[in-house]
Amino acid sequence: MSILGKLSFKDQAFKLRENAILDATTMILKDKGFDLMTMDDVASAVGISKPSLYKHFKSKEDLVGEAMIRLIDGAGDFLDQLDKDLKPIEVLSAMLEWALRVRLEGGMPFLPSTSAHVRDMLTRNLKYVGRVLKLNYQLEKLVAKAQKSGDLDASLPSDVILFSYYSRTCDPAVEFLQRYSKLDNEQIIKHMLQVCFAGLHGPRCD
């Protein structure tokens, strides 16, 4: 059933507009960042007035929080859909590949890394924090399993692996390559995955 199935026509229109607002917010966040994104930007991108925007979201922080939550939910949905027979390392690789592809296709900003201000704002958003903790819990378990099976370096603290893994989803090297290299999106994804797991040395025996 569609998520719109049980709503009245008016509510459907409301939901659709809300999604359009979140789409616009995501795009603007991606290339201006939180501090420079204005509510006027969002309103005019959607084609509504600023006060109408405030009928949907009570503040700029609330709006951005909802956009980030939609992002995390997308990641969670992708994770849940993955084949249950995949090895943990394959799940982690598929998740990173998905995140990179979404980003290369104009999608997500992954703000949390950007600035202390934005990070604090999101930390105060309990709904957002809840989603993050849930996803983090699932990924922690995958990392632990992959370390046990030898697919991830067991000599590294799992914190180091997990945070490095997260950081790759918002690695600025992606934008550099998209801007300055002749590689296409699929090549960029392939190489970023290789660098993440095999490092800059490349596969070798030490």
Place this chain on the structure above:
Amino acid sequence: MSILGKLSFKDQAFKLRENAILDATTMILKDKGFDLMTMDDVASAVGISKPSLYKHFKSKEDLVGEAMIRLIDGAGDFLDQLDKDLKPIEVLSAMLEWALRVRLEGGMPFLPSTSAHVRDMLTRNLKYVGRVLKLNYQLEKLVAKAQKSGDLDASLPSDVILFSYYSRTCDPAVEFLQRYSKLDNEQIIKHMLQVCFAGLHGPRCD
């Protein structure tokens, strides 16, 4: 000879104050970022008034540009001081180690990755761009040599290696580990270097 050696007392004081301003700017940039840093923040951190600040730097963009230039110059100085007998891969490792240590000790923000706005601003700063290009040229040569000798993966495009290498200097995993793990600074540096060069899999034969 000190850089102050040939200046009059008044000019010495002027230079010292300028350095104090750049120190304060660097610190504030580090934890608020460009957009949220105000000229009042800088002036009051140094203990002078805003108009006095504008006697030293003609705009906020100019001030931040000079702070970034001082940062790049520091990296260049460190590179020039390194033992000339080191292998290219050892030089690259030492440079990254230096950058991580400076950052962990409260130093540098490495803004360019942050936002398109800041990146464009710096791109318009010809003095800054010149310094970056010079440093980039030296690092490109080191990467090429290390790829030839097999110390860096020769199957990867050199762009991918260079941009990934730059990205590690501002990897948000560092802040995450500093904030949420129990590792001390030296351990963080060691692990970040290992992850950069050997990857998350760890050393192995494929």
Place this chain on the structure above:
DNA sequence: GTCTATAGCTGGATAGAC
């Protein structure tokens, strides 16, 4: 060169008509 004071603008948020 240093300050106090302020101009000029931008952007988040809202009042109030329809």
Place this chain on the structure above:
DNA sequence: GTCTATCCAGCTATAGAC
């Protein structure tokens, strides 16, 4: 719920006195 018009805070940058 939608709009036009506006308030108010905070910021960059400068005028002008000392």
